[in-house]
Amino acid sequence: MHSVIAHADALLAFVYLAIVGLVVYAATGPLSDANFWASYTQDPGPWCERDRSRAFVREPSNxxxxxxxxxxxxxxxxxxxxxxxxxxSHGLESQQANPLGGTTQASSVNKARPLNLIRANPILSVVFGVINIVHAVGTFTNHSCRCLEGHILDVAGMYSVIYLFLCLSALKYIHGAVVLAAKEKPLTLSDATLPDRAIAAFLLCLAAGVFGLYQISQLPYSDARTAPRETLTVASMVIVALILHAAYAHAVRSRIASQPRLIVIAVLLLIAAFGLHQMDIARILCNPDSLFQGHAAWHVMTCGSLSLVYSYHRNERWRTSETSQ
Structure with a gap:
């Protein structure tokens, strides 16, 4: 596990390039006239972009x-x-510790690097990465096939990414209220390192939520309940996550230094993305053959919003024994 995680960035970069190459080949090569998705349940979305009905990638921009x-x-x-x-490299991990989290025997940290849950428990970043990759596959499939199977994967992936941030906000609130707010001494790495049972509980809660969200992602685009349900589900999870985060930030306000402007920018970016998404559906400024599509902009902008929130959590700085001096 150690070597796999240590080389995961190079390995996944190779996988990424391989996927891009295969998709480009499929979109322009032999599959482009093969109607590859004919056996799937057709479920075209309400997007502006023109359907290349016999291409492997039927909505290229999206x-x-x-x-x-x-x-x-x-x-x-x-x-x-x-x-x-x-x-x-800084000797902060015991030989018996879980390489992605769990108990550690160290108490010192590098002053140049922030101390927080994300950095002290790399398993959290791994989970974020895996869910984003799964979502990418799901939503790419949706816009390639314009089929119900892809639509379900797309929506379930979107829900899962947002639900993950909600779970992280809940975890930070519980951890902050129990550990950070109650501790008088300066914080150390052992305060940031989650025990195995906490990581297991987090992953179990995440898995249960993702399973439930998958179950409510089954409606086709043609169902009138689809758009309201998706909007309400996303908005509800975002609001709950923001409330939990605000409660956490208030509880530990004297123990952490953060960049709240990143959250503000992320929320504004998400709102702007939703506006372009709705304009695309309403065919406002719609050009079906243009490279610029409102729904495509929704993808990039929501990804940017989520990345800003992740960056906020990863760069939050706890006041430690070193930073308190």
Whole structure:
């Protein structure tokens, strides 16, 4: 496991390039006239972009912009690899410790690097990366096939990415209220390192939520309940995550230094993305053959919003024994 995680960034970069090459080949090569998706349940979305009905990638702009989530996922796993390498190089990890989290015997940290849950528990970045990559595959499939199977994967992936941030906000609130707010002494790495049972509980809660969200992602685009349900589900999870984050930030306001402007920018970017998404559906400024599509912009901008939130959490700085001096 150590060597796999340590080289995950290079490995996934290779996989990323391989996927891009295969998709480009499929879109322009023998599959372009093969109607590859004929056996799937057709479920065209309400997007402006013209349907290339016999191409492998039927909505090129909408589909290829989904690689932004793939790139984000790769970067997150690369961050996990760097954090793990840093923990090892500074002797902060015991030989018995879980390489992705768990108990550690160290109490000192590098002053130049922030101390927080994300950096002290690389498993969290790995989970973020994997879910973003899965979402990228799902939404790319949706816009390539215009089929119900792809639509379900797309929506379930979108829900899962947002739900993951909600779970992280809940984890940070519980951890902050129990550990950070109650501790009078300066914080150390052992305060940031989650025990195995906490990591297991987090992953179990995440898995249960993702399973439930998958179950409510089965409606086709043609169902009138689809758009309201998707909007309500996303908005509800975002609001709950923001409330939990605000409660956490208030509880530990004297113990952390953060960049709240990143959250503000992320929310504004998400709102702007939703506006372009709705304009695309309403055919406002619609050009079906243009490279610029409102829904494609939604992909890139929502990925940017999620990446800003991840960056906020990863660069939050706890006041430690070193920074308190």
């Amino acid at each position: 589909a290829f912009t989904d690689f932004s989530f793939l790139a984000a996922g790769i970067c997150m796993i690369a961050c996990a690899a760097r954090d793990l390498k840093h923990l090892r």
